[in-house]
Amino acid sequence: MGETVVRFGIIGAAEIARKVSRAIALAPNAIVLAIGSRSREKALKFASDNGLNPEVKIYGSYEAVLDDPEIDAVYMPLPTSLHLLWAVLAAEKKKHVLLEKPVALNVAEFDKILEACEANGVQFMDGTMWMHNPRTAMMKEFLSDANKFGQLKSVYSDFTYAFDSNFLANDIRIKPEFDGLGALGDFGWYCIRSILFAANFELPKKVIALPNPIRNECGVILSCGCSLLWDDGKIATFYCSFLSNMTTNLTAIGTNGTLHLTDFVIPYDEKEARFSTHSKSRFAHLMTGWGPIPDEHIVPTDLPQEAHMVRKFSHLVNKIKQNGTKPKKKWPIISRKTQLVLDAVKASLDQGFEVEVGE
Structure with a gap:
């Protein structure tokens, strides 16, 4: 069975999200399905400025992205202080999590993110592209x-x-x-x-x-x-x-x-x-x-290396979706040690x- 396309929702319109949205478009096994920001206007501007497909869903809240049943994974370029809240919510909504670094303000917060990911069987990876x-x-x-x-x-x-x-x-x-x-x-x-x-x-x-x-x-x-x-x-x-x-x-x-x-x-x-x-x-x-x-x-x-990152992450997500395999532990272990x-x-x-x- 060939790989299906992993459908991404982007939560937040930070500058780095421009680079990763391009990477998702370049990766052969991923697409941007939705963009969510604190306002619909900001999400619309991001989509327009970065040439996203006109069919990309535009949401005026982060919650709306997580509530979309068609989204498989989320990329989060949010401020570090917001990682704990939104990464845990994403995992609880069964969304696989690609999280910008640093992953948390401290390892105690990060452990809560990992607990949520493990409990819900979702893949975690941080955004260290190189x-x-x-x-x-x-x-x-x-x-x-x-x-x-x-x-x-x-x-x-x-x-x-x-x-x-x-x-x-x-x-x-x-x-x-x-x-x-x-x-x-x-x-x-x-x-x-x-x-x-x-x-x-x-x-x-x-x-x-x-x-x-x-x-x-x-x-x-x-x-x-x-x-x-x-x-x-x-x-x-x-x-x-x-x-x-x-x-x-x-x-x-x-x-x-x-x-x-x-x-x-x-x-x-x-x-x-x-x-x-x-x-x-x-x-x-x-x-x-x-x-x-x-x-x-x-x-x-x-x-580019960021597209390799998206492709690898999407491949792991597909293995979970198609074969019922467990999330790869290598990446959260590396993140935690860092x-x-x-x-x-x-x-x-x-x-x-x-x-x-x-x-």
Whole structure:
């Protein structure tokens, strides 16, 4: 039996929803069936601005999307403070949940979302798009190669972007009532996920936030860094900021090799992605150079990474619908581990000392 098309409802008209609505249109096994916002006018404007099919249903409330019996799954680009309420309601309405990151304000809230998803047999996945780029699978092959990479020793990740004064004054990501985690919840989420990816999702034992995070007048984090430590000696450091020039670096160093890329969040080109690796590097005679020269890998793709994400999520939803399989646990487990580390980092930033990572 071929895959049926998964029918999406989008709850919220945030900027990121423009990108994901396009991804749903590009994915071969998904369509946008409905868009819901706080007003019908706002939903209509979103549909018009983004060229949605004229047959897409327009709703003036989030509840109306969840009450539509034709909708299989919902994508939620809502402020983090609203995730608990609407993700739980979606699960209770038997809608599969594709949720923007950070998934919750803390792991206690996220556990309630997961409980609702599990109780109602619906698939959960967060919106960390780079995880679904074909490049990511190739990077994992290198990191898993004992000869070429060896044992992981350290990771460095950063995600920064110099936002303008309008963003810093008005965006929901810097307002405590909407997204109180600020740069840590938004950009730091990507950094933490990349570190866990390199560490094969083994949780660190402790985190130590770097001193002097920058906060706005409301106390929301605009810039911060942190070190993560494992019992076996692995270390990782990340830096995230709304105040610095755009940079998205990821470097993983093993006993035998190194992986490096400079666009891990969003590739420079959505049709291909690159990364470099080098193994068993040595200085040349008299230290006049070094080698071997890093290998450059180019990974072509038929779809942008966000469409790969939608396709994967829809495939899992179809397996549940058509075959009665249980939801894939991999994705909620990864989300929860990311949230656990994020919680520990926030505690260290707030309290100014070493914090153990929870379970």
